[in-house]
Amino acid sequence: MAEILVLVEHTGEDVKKVTGELLTLARKFGEPAAVWAGPGSAGGQARLAEFGAVKVYVADGPEFDDYVVAPKAELLAALVAAASPAAVLVPSTAEGREIGGRLAIKTGSGVLTDAVAVEEGLLAEQSNFGGAIIVKSRVRTGAPIIAIRPNSGPAEPAPGAAEIVPFSVEISDAAKTAHITERVVAERGERPELTEASIVVSGGRGVGSGENFPLIEKLADSLGAAVGASRAATDAGWYPHQFQVGQTGKTVSPQLYLAVGISGAIQHRAGMQTAKTIMVINKDAEAPIFELADFGVVGDLFNVVPQLTEEIQKRSDG
Ligand SMILES: Cc1cc2nc3c(=O)[nH]c(=O)nc-3n(C[C@H](O)[C@H](O)[C@H](O)COP(=O)(O)OP(=O)(O)OC[C@H]3O[C@@H](n4cnc5c(N)ncnc54)[C@H](O)[C@@H]3O)c2cc1C
Numbered sequence: 001m002a003e004i005l006v007l008v009e010h011t012g013e014d015v016k017k018v019t020g021e022l023l024t025l026a027r028k029f030g031e032p033a034a035v036w037a038g039p040g041s042a043g044g045q046a047r048l049a050e051f052g053a054v055k056v057y058v059a060d061g062p063e064f065d066d067y068v069v070a071p072k073a074e075l076l077a078a079l080v081a082a083a084s085p086a087a088v089l090v091p092s093t094a095e096g097r098e099i100g101g102r103l104a105i106k107t108g109s110g111v112l113t114d115a116v117a118v119e120e121g122l123l124a125e126q127s128n129f130g131g132a133i134i135v136k137s138r139v140r141t142g143a144p145i146i147a148i149r150p151n152s153g154p155a156e157p158a159p160g161a162a163e164i165v166p167f168s169v170e171i172s173d174a175a176k177t178a179h180i181t182e183r184v185v186a187e188r189g190e191r192p193e194l195t196e197a198s199i200v201v202s203g204g205r206g207v208g209s210g211e212n213f214p215l216i217e218k219l220a221d222s223l224g225a226a227v228g229a230s231r232a233a234t235d236a237g238w239y240p241h242q243f244q245v246g247q248t249g250k251t252v253s254p255q256l257y258l259a260v261g262i263s264g265a266i267q268h269r270a271g272m273q274t275a276k277t278i279m280v281i282n283k284d285a286e287a288p289i290f291e292l293a294d295f296g297v298v299g300d301l302f303n304v305v306p307q308l309t310e311e312i313q314k315r316s317d318g
Helices: 017-026 041-050 070-083 094-107 210-223 231-235 301-317
Strands: 003-007 031-037 055-059 087-091 111-119 123-128 133-137 145-148 163-166 199-203 226-229 256-260 277-282 295-298
Touching: 003 017, 003 070, 017 031, 017 041, 017 087, 017 145, 031 041, 031 070, 041 055, 041 163, 055 070, 070 094, 087 094, 094 111, 094 145, 199 210, 210 226, 210 256, 210 301, 226 231, 277 301
Parallel strands: 003 031, 003 087, 031 055, 055 163, 087 145, 111 145, 199 226, 199 256, 256 277, 277 295
Antiparallel strands: 111 123, 123 133
């Protein structure tokens, strides 16, 4: 069976959730072979084995940590030449998409980004214009490179050997032109990362002010969710821009998305409409967001949200 290369997203030894999702998907199409760039593979190996990686190609040179995406694209290109995989899967994050694009140039293969599903025959599905158009595409040249959105599918455990295969590659000088001078880890509370969270609770203009945003945070915390916001809320300075969901913000595909006081503009939908279940709280029954909702409450959020939070807390305490 041909290999499916999966680029591992990790911070040090910590393997990101999306990697489990990609390995799960890769198992459908061939033998999942993880690709680990940079140090930390020994600590991450067990996690890769848990999701069925048959082998782990490890290139642990310092250049993968010292320079931005180019060395990873060169590593993958060398692996494509050496292993002739049936496909290469990368996370559709800002970094993953750039690596995918660079890899496509190097290998002469086609690349598809922002896929939300991959079907039989490596047919990738993309959801465009706020979900109004579903596009299905297949790469016709070379080993397909597909960038998959985090949270698009489950991460299902299945044991794999995750045999470490050291792989050395000479990184070109051209790939070392953009040097990383400093890494500052953003302060994060207990909440999950927005793009990785299984549940996201977002607040919009209806929340009324930054002082009211703790209402949204409390609801999120009762569910173990991440907090998001519409652009109206971030532009008003009520919540930091890094939490904006939408076309010009983050794209999320959680199992559950709660939109609170958000009207459902197409630019907002573009970032959340692939959520598996969508719940809406809005006082206007005509708000377009209800078109997407699996479950909606027409009501004043200042009345509904505290009651909902209290009820969820009671259940989780009991
Ligand atoms: C190029 C471009 C890019 C953009 N990118 C993004 C993006 O990435 N993300 C994004 O979100 N937007 C984006 N926008 C902006 C987008 O068009 C909308 O303006 C924005 O999403 C509106 O945010 P909102 O739904 O919070 O506010 P509104 O549209 O004002 O909706 C507020 C909602 O709250 C409800 N409400 C009010 N009070 C209450 C209450 N007490 N209880 C319950 N409900 C209440 C109202 O009924 C209304 O439906 C972009 C726009 C452009 C032009």
